[in-house]
Amino acid sequence: MNPYDDLSNDAFWKTAVSTKHPLDIEHLWTPKFNLLPRHKVVTFGSCFAQHIGRALKSRGYHWLQTEKPPVNLATPQKFNYDTFSCRTGNIYTTSLLKQWVDWSCAKREMPDESWSENDRIYDPARPRVEPNGFRSVDEMRTSRKVTVEAFRKGIESSDFFVFTLGLTESWFSSEFNYEYPMCPGTAAGVFSENEHYFKNQSYSFVRSHLLAAIRVMRAKNPRLRIILTVSPVPLTATNTGEHVLVSTIYSKSVLRAVAGELSKEFNYIDYFPSFEIISSAPFKGMFYEPNLRSVNHNGVDFVMDAFFSGLYKKFGEPKSLAKLSSSSVRSDKHADLICEEELLDAFNTKPSEG
Amino acid sequence: MAGLYRVALDKSIDNIDFFAAGLDLLRDISHIENELFFKDTSRAFYSNTEDGNVTLNQYEKIFVYGCQVVSKSGGKYWFDNYKDSASGLYSAECIDALHEQSLHDSIGWKLVGLIRKAGYSGMLYLIPSPLPNERHPYLSSFDAVESVDVLLNIQSLYDSICEKAGVKYIPLPTALLASNGYATSEKFLNETSEENSDYAHLNKLGCEVVYDSVIYPETLG
Numbered sequence: 001m002n003p004y005d006d007l008s009n010d011a012f013w014k015t016a017v018s019t020k021h022p023l024d025i026e027h028l029w030t031p032k033f034n035l036l037p038r039h040k041v042v043t044f045g046s047c048f049a050q051h052i053g054r055a056l057k058s059r060g061y062h063w064l065q066t067e068k069p070p071v072n073l074a075t076p077q078k079f080n081y082d083t084f085s086c087r088t089g090n091i092y093t094t095s096l097l098k099q100w101v102d103w104s105c106a107k108r109e110m111p112d113e114s115w116s117e118n119d120r121i122y123d124p125a126r127p128r129v130e131p132n133g134f135r136s137v138d139e140m141r142t143s144r145k146v147t148v149e150a151f152r153k154g155i156e157s158s159d160f161f162v163f164t165l166g167l168t169e170s171w172f173s174s175e176f177n178y179e180y181p182m183c184p185g186t187a188a189g190v191f192s193e194n195e196h197y198f199k200n201q202s203y204s205f206v207r208s209h210l211l212a213a214i215r216v217m218r219a220k221n222p223r224l225r226i227i228l229t230v231s232p233v234p235l236t237a238t239n240t241g242e243h244v245l246v247s248t249i250y251s252k253s254v255l256r257a258v259a260g261e262l263s264k265e266f267n268y269i270d271y272f273p274s275f276e277i278i279s280s281a282p283f284k285g286m287f288y289e290p291n292l293r294s295v296n297h298n299g300v301d302f303v304m305d306a307f308f309s310g311l312y313k314k315f316g317e318p319k320s321l322a323k324l325s326s327s328s329v330r331s332d333k334h335a336d337l338i339c340e341e342e343l344l345d346a347f348n349t350k351p352s353e354g
Numbered sequence: 355m356a357g358l359y360r361v362a363l364d365k366s367i368d369n370i371d372f373f374a375a376g377l378d379l380l381r382d383i384s385h386i387e388n389e390l391f392f393k394d395t396s397r398a399f400y401s402n403t404e405d406g407n408v409t410l411n412q413y414e415k416i417f418v419y420g421c422q423v424v425s426k427s428g429g430k431y432w433f434d435n436y437k438d439s440a441s442g443l444y445s446a447e448c449i450d451a452l453h454e455q456s457l458h459d460s461i462g463w464k465l466v467g468l469i470r471k472a473g474y475s476g477m478l479y480l481i482p483s484p485l486p487n488e489r490h491p492y493l494s495s496f497d498a499v500e501s502v503d504v505l506l507n508i509q510s511l512y513d514s515i516c517e518k519a520g521v522k523y524i525p526l527p528t529a530l531l532a533s534n535g536y537a538t539s540e541k542f543l544n545e546t547s548e549e550n551s552d553y554a555h556l557n558k559l560g561c562e563v564v565y566d567s568v569i570y571p572e573t574l575g
Contacts, residue, residue: 070444070452079448135446142442 022283023302029310032263032270033225036318039159040064042085044100046092046166048231048274048295050083053162055304064158067150080129085158086150087143089126092166093201094210094258095179099125101213104152105220111176114140115189122188124173124180133188155217161224164274165210165255166231168201169239169247183239198239200250207258214262214269226269228259232278234293252279272310274303527567530560 009015010027017025035041042064043053057063067086069076076082080089091097102108115122120133121140126147134140155161171183175195183198185191199205210228218224230252238247256275263271278287278299285292287299532539542560556564 070448072455073448073452074455075451078451079445130445130447132447139442139445143445146443 017282022286025282026306026309027313028273028277028306031272031310031314032267033160034315035061035160035311037061040157041160041162042066042154042158043162043164044084044088044091044097045162045164045229046090046231046233048166048229048233049162049164051295051300051304052164052229052307053084054082055300055307059304059308064154066154066157067147078131080126085154087126087129087147088151089129090166090181091163092181093168093170093179094165094206094213095170095201096181097163098209098213098216099179100148100151101155101216104148105155105216110144110148111173111178112141113173113176115184117188124184124189125178127180127182127187127189152220155224156221158221158224160227161217162227162229164229164231165206165259166233167235168206168251168254169235170199170201172197172199200240200247201254203254203257206254207262210258210262214266218268224268227272228263228269229272230255230259230275232275232287232295232299236293272307274307277303277306527563529563529567530556 004011016027037060040062041053041056043049043056053063053065063085065082065085067081069079069081073079073081080087084091088100091100103110110125113124114137115124115127117133121135121137122133123129123140123144125144129143129147134143171180172178173180173184173195174197180189180196182188183191184196214226217226232252234248235244235251238244240247240250242250252275259271263269277283278295287295287302289296530538530542538556538560542556542563
């Protein structure tokens, strides 16, 4: 007798993975909490997080949006509405998350920095939130206040905070002492070696900032539960000097380790394995577009199917769930993803070899 | 907007109509042919443009169309969006995008297409839907003072959009304004009640003001 004798088939690679068709691989997630349609869920993080909010909404769950577009605006996503729960733009790192939490909940002032380009003003903390920048610095400041307030409201009034960890590579302002979501000079702004510095975050850095952010959020809202995921989207570019594949694996490994460990340490944190589903070998890259980076719609659907089937298997399908038509359930099929990090590819001026 | 709204003005030009048909009446150009604005184009009417005075009688037909901005839900969303934009909730560009979208969704834009399709040499004047009745109950529910600039700021946007389409935009004649400066004076509007919810349709007197602003523009040189 040994501990492996009583394990289920899911615990063995042969029965759970290698003898199965990839799309038949199941039971990937056993959730800690039951997420019901009445629960308010906010979503933030890297590009992949955008899929989660839309999927929740299309399946009849309460995706909480605390910053909504003007009524009847046909192109809300052009202005970064309906992307995350409010218009923070992508929050790629745990330190960026901590920053937003501090601005909204700890009353830390946002640095009064703005970037000017062609008579338009860009918010360094959200360089792509407006398609053509703001009309004035005052308009940018007002918009920031609205979003900071909306972020705080999301933390206070939600039941679940879903955060997708995206990157470890990050850029900071030495003058203003805060982090940018994008390297200055890429989406907007001007890069200066004297004013901006790079940091490829370590495990301990990522973990400490995530934990600190969660603690502040839970102080604001003690009932808040956290679901962490790791984005399966590889880096567009790396500033480490390493090969981008190597840098990608480093980043994802660190983020996955942090997310997994915190979910084991704290009963109010769970981890959902979207990263494994999309990027692991058994799925043979079938969920990536030809660029081997963007996640295709099949991948998004498979991930969200795994999310909800995990919930239903453990807790049962909620009775209050509105039955939506199949067309509305898959309504986000053609929604464009807003991925600021992809902008870095514009700076790849070298032709492909071979 | 629903129904055909006609005003026969006692002016030297006969058959002057303000075309305000709902989409269900705007099926093809033949409806427009029966509702000419200026039939008698032999008169030399002038209108200022950036290039100077333009004689209106060079056109076969001239249409004046009241262009609603956002007319769903009886105008509630129109109020809400303006109210929220005045508070800085949305960027100016976002509101401009909404207005441009509303303009392109509007019947007036379809009218542009129909006129062009019919091959008329025509001048289309678009005027904004009159501001709400100053006594409209919803208007009193927010701090409208702050929203004055927003409510009247639509002109610059419409100017640029209309120019691209060869359409002349006429700003709302200031003579229509109530003393508060952000609503249309009640005397120029149809009677409003909770039953008819008609918060902004010009009466005969109001149409005359618009007519004068087209024929006798304030900057006539």
